[in-house]
Amino acid sequence: MSKQWKVAVVGATGAVGREMLKTLEQREFPCEVTPFSSSRSAGSKVPFRDGELTVKELKEDSFKGFDLALFSAGGGTSLKFAPLAAQQGCVVVDNSSAWRMDPKIPLVVPEVNAHDLEWHPGIIANPNCSTIQMVVVLKPLHDVATIKRVVVSTYQAVSGTGQKAIVELENQVRRLMSGHEANPEVYPHQIAFNCLPQIDVFLENEYTKEEMKMVHETQKIMGDDSIKVTATAVRVPVFYGHSESVNVEFEKPITPQGARAILSQAPGVRVFDNPSEKIYPMAIVAAGEDDTFVGRIRKDETIDNGLNMWIVADNIRKGAALNAVQIAEELVRRELLRVKK
Amino acid sequence: MSKQWKVAVVGATGAVGREMLKTLEQREFPCEVTPFSSSRSAGSKVPFRDGELTVKELKEDSFKGFDLALFSAGGGTSLKFAPLAAQQGCVVVDNSSAWRMDPKIPLVVPEVNAHDLEWHPGIIANPNCSTIQMVVVLKPLHDVATIKRVVVSTYQAVSGTGQKAIVELENQVRRLMSGHEANPEVYPHQIAFNCLPQIDVFLENEYTKEEMKMVHETQKIMGDDSIKVTATAVRVPVFYGHSESVNVEFEKPITPQGARAILSQAPGVRVFDNPSEKIYPMAIVAAGEDDTFVGRIRKDETIDNGLNMWIVADNIRKGAALNAVQIAEELVRRELLRVKK
Numbered sequence: 001m002s003k004q005w006k007v008a009v010v011g012a013t014g015a016v017g018r019e020m021l022k023t024l025e026q027r028e029f030p031c032e033v034t035p036f037s038s039s040r041s042a043g044s045k046v047p048f049r050d051g052e053l054t055v056k057e058l059k060e061d062s063f064k065g066f067d068l069a070l071f072s073a074g075g076g077t078s079l080k081f082a083p084l085a086a087q088q089g090c091v092v093v094d095n096s097s098a099w100r101m102d103p104k105i106p107l108v109v110p111e112v113n114a115h116d117l118e119w120h121p122g123i124i125a126n127p128n129c130s131t132i133q134m135v136v137v138l139k140p141l142h143d144v145a146t147i148k149r150v151v152v153s154t155y156q157a158v159s160g161t162g163q164k165a166i167v168e169l170e171n172q173v174r175r176l177m178s179g180h181e182a183n184p185e186v187y188p189h190q191i192a193f194n195c196l197p198q199i200d201v202f203l204e205n206e207y208t209k210e211e212m213k214m215v216h217e218t219q220k221i222m223g224d225d226s227i228k229v230t231a232t233a234v235r236v237p238v239f240y241g242h243s244e245s246v247n248v249e250f251e252k253p254i255t256p257q258g259a260r261a262i263l264s265q266a267p268g269v270r271v272f273d274n275p276s277e278k279i280y281p282m283a284i285v286a287a288g289e290d291d292t293f294v295g296r297i298r299k300d301e302t303i304d305n306g307l308n309m310w311i312v313a314d315n316i317r318k319g320a321a322l323n324a325v326q327i328a329e330e331l332v333r334r335e336l337l338r339v340k341k
Numbered sequence: 342m343s344k345q346w347k348v349a350v351v352g353a354t355g356a357v358g359r360e361m362l363k364t365l366e367q368r369e370f371p372c373e374v375t376p377f378s379s380s381r382s383a384g385s386k387v388p389f390r391d392g393e394l395t396v397k398e399l400k401e402d403s404f405k406g407f408d409l410a411l412f413s414a415g416g417g418t419s420l421k422f423a424p425l426a427a428q429q430g431c432v433v434v435d436n437s438s439a440w441r442m443d444p445k446i447p448l449v450v451p452e453v454n455a456h457d458l459e460w461h462p463g464i465i466a467n468p469n470c471s472t473i474q475m476v477v478v479l480k481p482l483h484d485v486a487t488i489k490r491v492v493v494s495t496y497q498a499v500s501g502t503g504q505k506a507i508v509e510l511e512n513q514v515r516r517l518m519s520g521h522e523a524n525p526e527v528y529p530h531q532i533a534f535n536c537l538p539q540i541d542v543f544l545e546n547e548y549t550k551e552e553m554k555m556v557h558e559t560q561k562i563m564g565d566d567s568i569k570v571t572a573t574a575v576r577v578p579v580f581y582g583h584s585e586s587v588n589v590e591f592e593k594p595i596t597p598q599g600a601r602a603i604l605s606q607a608p609g610v611r612v613f614d615n616p617s618e619k620i621y622p623m624a625i626v627a628a629g630e631d632d633t634f635v636g637r638i639r640k641d642e643t644i645d646n647g648l649n650m651w652i653v654a655d656n657i658r659k660g661a662a663l664n665a666v667q668i669a670e671e672l673v674r675r676e677l678l679r680v681k682k
Binding site: 149151153155170173174177188189190193194195196197198202205206207228229230232234236237238239241243245247256275276278280281282283284295296297298299300301302303306308310 | 490492494496511514515518529530531534535536537538539543546547548569570571573575577578579580582584586588597616617619621622623624625636637638639640641642643644647649651
């Protein structure tokens with residue numbers, strides 16, 4: 001029997017935390033799991049394998065004896081507890097944005113830059129969901145044709161906000177269909193039957209934080225600051241699955257056929273591109289799947305070496321829980337599931 | 342009392358036809374209206390002013406004695422009946438795509454190119470909904486800074502497909518929320534809680550017809566074939582109001598503040614752009630309104646002279662019925678509501 005890693009899942013009662021437990025189980029990650037949460041949810045049960053686990057309250061000394069902690073409990077919790085875990089010898093894969101742009105912390109999508117795990121200091125950051133699915137597709141194309149500029153517009157599902165936003169969309173749909181008001185609480189405006197051109201807060205440059213994550217995280221993961229990205233991030237009334245309209249300008253010539261050939265060999269990518277049969281990526285196709293789907297690949301005639309494409313993935317799986325577990329698997333494979341002293 | 346024009350509304354029982362009747366009434370266009378439809382809907386009633394009108398069956402000689410016909414009954418009907426109407430001395434404003442790219446037929450958005458009405462031969466084409474709202478915003482900026490290239494991704498409401506698609510979205514939401522299958526009929530795939538990256542049919546270049554309309558109609562309306570447009574057209578689960586993420590590269594420098602100042606003076610445009618107060622255009626804000634809303638105007642740092650913006654309008658009003666009635670108003674104002682012999 002292989003080594004059983006001691007794994008803590010922090011934020012285990014949230015949408016991503018639950019998916020982390022499910023993913024550890026589905027991928028048969030060899031582990032004993034302990035779920036943690038704030039005192040509010042401590043004591044509740046979460047499903048795991050054939051039974052249930054009781055959620056423990058997260059405390060400063062919770063990580064003694066643990067090998068790995070998967071965090072998805074918000075930036076504040078990560079800022080405070082991730083360094084404590086690392087000090088206690090427990091490697092953290094953190095799904096919040098707290099550590100992503102710290103130059104001492106690797107930001108990793110295993111298909112793209114698993115090599116950056118080599119220099120982890122005990123904390124590894126899991127990127128933003130919108131960025132993960134984009135770079136999985138862009139990296140193999142960048143290796144061949146060198147990306148100059150990306151113009152991306154997103155169509156993001158409410159599950160990215162968490163369980164309470166899923167409930168909000170359901171409730172708003174029910175209320176509106178029976179003639180009542182939407183009564184937004186989680187989002188600043190009605191999300192049912194509407195598109196919200198705001199995800200996360202606005203920054204001084206009038207972009208949202210979500211939009212700037214796509215700019216900066218793409219450069220860090222791809223290891224190339226010369227890649228220019230401009231983004232518009234939009235919430236749409238979809239439960240699971242982020243879609244992205246991505247326009248890419250390359251330095252070197254690349255055809256749609258060439259891009260399809262490259263992407264059909266790329267890890268974690270599924271080419272789903274047969275317009276005559278009405279086959280293209282969609283949120284309802286990607287939901288529950290591990291792969292990132294790409295289609296509608298076509299030549300942009302307005303520039304030299306341009307392509308348009310449509311990229312869709314399950315934002316809770318590849319966009320969060322799955323990518324975190326894939327990082328853990330890669331840490332095991334590379335014998336890096338330990339904190340260097 | 343001013344002259345009462347004799348107006349035919351062809352396709353009066355459809356979503357756009359009904360909105361045409363409402364718009365003629367709301368804007369007090371001086372007219373006597375007769376609604377027409379195919380034999381299938383003839384005899385039914387449509388609301389107008391304080392009463393109802395009985396829909397007549399469209400026939401080859403229906404247009405005798407009429408001054409104006411507003412068509413919204415599909416391309417086939419327009420191809421056959423618009424020339425017959427013009428021969429009978431009745432000016433046609435046609436909402437289908439049948440005549441739009443005919444070089445002898447003007448394609449008009451009154452705020453942009455009302456002057457093209459001067460050479461109408463009895464038929465005037467009303468542009469595609471997605472194009473109308475984009476050019477209303479782009480034209481005043483083009484006049485000042487000269488547009489080189491546009492990258493647009495759309496978020497289009499189901500009402501653009503017609504009444505049956507509105508019913509399909511309602512029904513699918515009800516079915517899915519009660520645990521049943523979506524059963525798509527109007528669209529090739531489920532539209533509820535999903536995004537469909539296909540609007541209209543695919544062409545040989547792998548773009549959809551809707552996407553290429555945005556390319557070619559923009560150039561014709563703006564009277565400038567040097568404006569390059571690349572488009573991705575996407576259907577989203579929204580009832581009314583098309584949203585567009587628009588990235589624009591200009592030849593000359595233009596700032597977000599400058600663009601806002603220009604647009605705040607532009608006819609038919611409402612600047613709705615105060616992120617700190619969470620004010621930006623949305624489908625639920627634009628629905629039922631005449632103006633095209635623009636916001637999220639910000640500098641694109643990845644190119645010289647670039648701006649990103651978010652443009653939203655009611656696709657049935659400014660995108661169809663209102664623009665057609667505005668064309669009729671402009672024809673009256675310019676004394677062009679007659680067919681030249």
